[in-house]
Amino acid sequence: MGDFIQIERQGRIAIVRLNKxxxxxxxxxxxxxxxxxxxxxxxxxxxxxxxxxxxxNGRAFCAxxxxxxxxxxxxxxxxxxxxxxxxxxxxxxxxxxxAFMRLEVPAIAAVNGHAVGLGMDLACLCxxxxxxxxxxxxxxxxKVGIVPGDGGAWSLQKxxxxxxxxxxxxxxxxxxxxxxxxMGLVSRVVxxxxxxxxxxxxxxxxxxxPPRSLRLTKRLLREGQNSRMDDVLxxxxxxxxxxxxxxxxxxxxxxLLEKRAPNFTGE
Numbered sequence: 001m002g003d004f005i006q007i008e009r010q011g012r013i014a015i016v017r018l019n020k021x022x023x024x025x026x027x028x029x030x031x032x033x034x035x036x037x038x039x040x041x042x043x044x045x046x047x048x049x050x051x052x053x054x055x056x057n058g059r060a061f062c063a064x065x066x067x068x069x070x071x072x073x074x075x076x077x078x079x080x081x082x083x084x085x086x087x088x089x090x091x092x093x094x095x096x097x098x099a100f101m102r103l104e105v106p107a108i109a110a111v112n113g114h115a116v117g118l119g120m121d122l123a124c125l126c127x128x129x130x131x132x133x134x135x136x137x138x139x140x141x142x143k144v145g146i147v148p149g150d151g152g153a154w155s156l157q158k159x160x161x162x163x164x165x166x167x168x169x170x171x172x173x174x175x176x177x178x179x180x181x182x183m184g185l186v187s188r189v190v191x192x193x194x195x196x197x198x199x200x201x202x203x204x205x206x207x208x209x210p211p212r213s214l215r216l217t218k219r220l221l222r223e224g225q226n227s228r229m230d231d232v233l234x235x236x237x238x239x240x241x242x243x244x245x246x247x248x249x250x251x252x253x254x255x256l257l258e259k260r261a262p263n264f265t266g267e
Contacts, residue, residue: 012050021058028066062119100125121152210248
């Protein structure tokens with residue numbers, strides 16, 4: 001993994017920071033994409049991680065794609081011919097989206113600043129979004145004459161519904177944290193200086209729960225976005241059968257009956 005990603009561990013919480021502050025954490029190269037993918041896959045493979053916080057270093061969360069590399073046709077966007085551009089999206093930003101979609105670790109986006117285009121779509125791929133008061137948002141692909149090539153046309157609808165997602169994509173309008181809260185894009189807005197404290201507090205309330213059941217619950221929520229109720233019921237029964245056999249389930253029941261704090265081991 002390269003320099004674009006920094007990971008800090010606090011117990012069962014992993015803080016993942018995008019680390020190109022001078023470029024507003026814009027994603028410009030395939031190496032950037034591969035760094036994100038490696039980080040997500042690594043956290044998913046680590047049984048000691050129960051929750052992830054995604055944020056950006058500096059004054060931006062992620063300003064989307066890099067316009068300079070886009071103009072030069074050297075980055076994650078256009079190449080010399082259309083077929084190569086299509087493949088570039090598949091192996092770059094779309095591979096990042098797929099890594100988020102297979103991530104079983106619950107993810108919190110701590111949006112510390114600009115979340116524009118691809119950056120806003122990355123936040124939408126997290127399970128919960130908390131915003132700093134100064135953060136600005138935009139689904140701004142149309143403003144540079146392109147479409148949401150990163151799958152945002154799917155993910156933003158899941159968060160906001162069709163009508164609001166269509167409004168944001170078709171206008172490309174920018175909006176502030178208060179508007180993001182009103183429309184349901186984020187669940188909380190806090191003063192800038194309190195953002196990480198709020199994210200860590202929420203992460204702690206998640207991480208104190210049984211690790212295996214956390215991942216199964218997130219996977220069930222993801223599958224439920226696209227499945228019929230009958231299919232969700234069948235999958236729920238299967239996941240529940242797995243959860244019942246964990247040692248942490250037994251510990252949770254014992255702790256409740258004995259009126260004490262549980263001690264979960266991830267087993």
